[in-house]
Amino acid sequence: MPVKRQPSQRGAAKRPRAPVLRFRMRVTDGDRIAVGPGKIALLEAIESTGSITAAAKSLDMSYRRAWMLLDELNRSLAQPAVDSAKGGLQGGGSSLTEGGRQLIALYRRIEKRAEVACRDDITQLMSMLAR
Amino acid sequence: MPVKRQPSQRGAAKRPRAPVLRFRMRVTDGDRIAVGPGKIALLEAIESTGSITAAAKSLDMSYRRAWMLLDELNRSLAQPAVDSAKGGLQGGGSSLTEGGRQLIALYRRIEKRAEVACRDDITQLMSMLAR
Numbered sequence: 001m002p003v004k005r006q007p008s009q010r011g012a013a014k015r016p017r018a019p020v021l022r023f024r025m026r027v028t029d030g031d032r033i034a035v036g037p038g039k040i041a042l043l044e045a046i047e048s049t050g051s052i053t054a055a056a057k058s059l060d061m062s063y064r065r066a067w068m069l070l071d072e073l074n075r076s077l078a079q080p081a082v083d084s085a086k087g088g089l090q091g092g093g094s095s096l097t098e099g100g101r102q103l104i105a106l107y108r109r110i111e112k113r114a115e116v117a118c119r120d121d122i123t124q125l126m127s128m129l130a131r
Numbered sequence: 132m133p134v135k136r137q138p139s140q141r142g143a144a145k146r147p148r149a150p151v152l153r154f155r156m157r158v159t160d161g162d163r164i165a166v167g168p169g170k171i172a173l174l175e176a177i178e179s180t181g182s183i184t185a186a187a188k189s190l191d192m193s194y195r196r197a198w199m200l201l202d203e204l205n206r207s208l209a210q211p212a213v214d215s216a217k218g219g220l221q222g223g224g225s226s227l228t229e230g231g232r233q234l235i236a237l238y239r240r241i242e243k244r245a246e247v248a249c250r251d252d253i254t255q256l257m258s259m260l261a262r
Contacts, residue, residue, distance in 0.1 A: 019160045029150040117248030
């Protein structure tokens with residue numbers, strides 16, 4: 001039964017409470033994460049910045065770490081997500097392949113659909129939290 | 132466009148490939164995870180073992196760690212998830228409250244509904260993986 005959310009301390013705004021529910025979707029293959037939120041965020045950053053270097057920097061990640069994630073992702077996919085033809089993985093400008101863009105779109109659509117499909121249950125779960 | 136999954140190396144069964152997609156749902160409150168897969172698994176273990184000590188052991192977790200997770204969870208909820216009346220958090224037998232059982236049920240139902248609602252997209256995403 002949903003519990004009404006009433007702030008227990010009106011005016012006590014020092015510590016704003018705003019619980020957030022997030023779906024995180026991962027495709028694992030044994031111990032390895034083939035596709036997960038970190039790799040998708042990296043693809044999105046490459047799409048918006050146009051380079052692995054800038055994408056890594058925007059995510060506060062080393063170039064080496066970004067490169068390793070992309071290498072792992074590309075090897076997990078039937079077709080690579082990042083185009084290495086134009087400078088590509090070795091530096092310089094990089095762009096997503098059609099498959100890379102499709103992967104991002106699918107991943108985000110799944111997250112969104114999951115939230116929409118579960119809206120009532122999510123509301124109920126959130127109502128169980130302390131206020 | 133879905134790519135047919137064909138094993139590229141028939142008979143090369145040394146490294147079985149069985150990618151698995153999982154939804155992980157977390158409710159965060161600032162940096163703190165109020166509800167997440169670890170805490171839900173711990174509640175389920177307490178329900179099946181009847182004690183925090185046994186639950187912690189079954190999850191390869193220290194008693195101290197289990198206790199801290201439960202304390203954090205109970206403080207996140209309007210009503211505690213674990214009954215501390217019968218020995219409770221200090222040891223001995225522990226049981227879930229009605230709210231604790233409701234939380235598990237909601238959490239698992241949300242995961243399940245999300246998968247059902249996203250089945251087609253999930254199939255499409257999985258078809259992009261290397262085989």
